Amino acid sequence: MEALATAGTSAGTAAALEQLYPRLARETFTAGWHSRSPAVWPHPRTGFKPRLWSYKRGSALLDEAGELISPERAERRNLVMFNPMEGNDYFALPTMMAAYQMIKGGEYARNHRHSPNALRVVIDAQDDDVFTVVDGVCLPMRRGDVLLTPNWCWHSHFNRGSGKAYWLDVLDVPLVHLLQPMFFEPGQAFEQSILEQHAEHPYRIETAQVARQMASEPGASAWRSRALPAPSMKTISLTLHTTQAPAVSTPVQAVENRIYTVVEGSGQTHFGQETLQWERGDVFVAPMWTSHFHAAAGPVRLLEISDRALFEALGFHRSAPTPQ
Numbered sequence: 001m002e003a004l005a006t007a008g009t010s011a012g013t014a015a016a017l018e019q020l021y022p023r024l025a026r027e028t029f030t031a032g033w034h035s036r037s038p039a040v041w042p043h044p045r046t047g048f049k050p051r052l053w054s055y056k057r058g059s060a061l062l063d064e065a066g067e068l069i070s071p072e073r074a075e076r077r078n079l080v081m082f083n084p085m086e087g088n089d090y091f092a093l094p095t096m097m098a099a100y101q102m103i104k105g106g107e108y109a110r111n112h113r114h115s116p117n118a119l120r121v122v123i124d125a126q127d128d129d130v131f132t133v134v135d136g137v138c139l140p141m142r143r144g145d146v147l148l149t150p151n152w153c154w155h156s157h158f159n160r161g162s163g164k165a166y167w168l169d170v171l172d173v174p175l176v177h178l179l180q181p182m183f184f185e186p187g188q189a190f191e192q193s194i195l196e197q198h199a200e201h202p203y204r205i206e207t208a209q210v211a212r213q214m215a216s217e218p219g220a221s222a223w224r225s226r227a228l229p230a231p232s233m234k235t236i237s238l239t240l241h242t243t244q245a246p247a248v249s250t251p252v253q254a255v256e257n258r259i260y261t262v263v264e265g266s267g268q269t270h271f272g273q274e275t276l277q278w279e280r281g282d283v284f285v286a287p288m289w290t291s292h293f294h295a296a297a298g299p300v301r302l303l304e305i306s307d308r309a310l311f312e313a314l315g316f317h318r319s320a321p322t323p324q
């Protein structure tokens, strides 16, 4: 931009400009035509890369951590998945973070609330042993369930069984860091009072039930996708991808950042030259504008958690007509 802006100027003018720039800087101005980096570019670019985190490895490391750290000490006993890039050791994507969390039988993850929106996807839990409490409503956490805890809702988790329970946490913390409206409040009491108990609630989505419905419809052996309604989440969208037989998805390339978690089955996702192999419990990310498609090895339930709702609300959503 600088070369373009100063092309054709005389040597005298160029020298005068060079003398002007430090004087501008002393008064905290930058000449727009002289900034070190451009303000606009032709298409999205990001330093975040496609990456997969293995549930086998993550749960083994969480078990190890579980010998050393209690939920009382940790607030939440979780392993955060970070995308390895300069200056980042916490975020999987620019707008969302992801973590594996584990609570043992008899443990309670204390009550608190915060401005980031959060959700959990249950990977392993004994039926009727594990619960999330949201604003006093106690909701069961069963394998494949998605539990929503929108912005500023009180939430806590407990396991009254004897086995360990594991789930994936996804929060829009990086977005809240960027925009800066962060608030956090610990509950006055460690445990949250239970006012109601429900299995059916807008904050609990049973992916098993949605998948059963999709399997009963014609064309169930092809790759199919269904949006899961979560109107309480203003920044996060959910899509369930299923097939009853080996199948390949259509390639996609769009502005949303996507976290995928494998609820059932195995397969692979192709990102240009790179292929990620996945199985149940694994988590992988497809950053903004990354063209990719999936290939299921057999029956699959794959949950996509994206920031599409955010981009749509802001008018920034865009897809490539033909993925590259």
Ligand SMILES: [Fe+2]
Residues within 6 Å of the ligand: 112, 113, 114, 118, 155
């Ligand atoms: Fe929380």
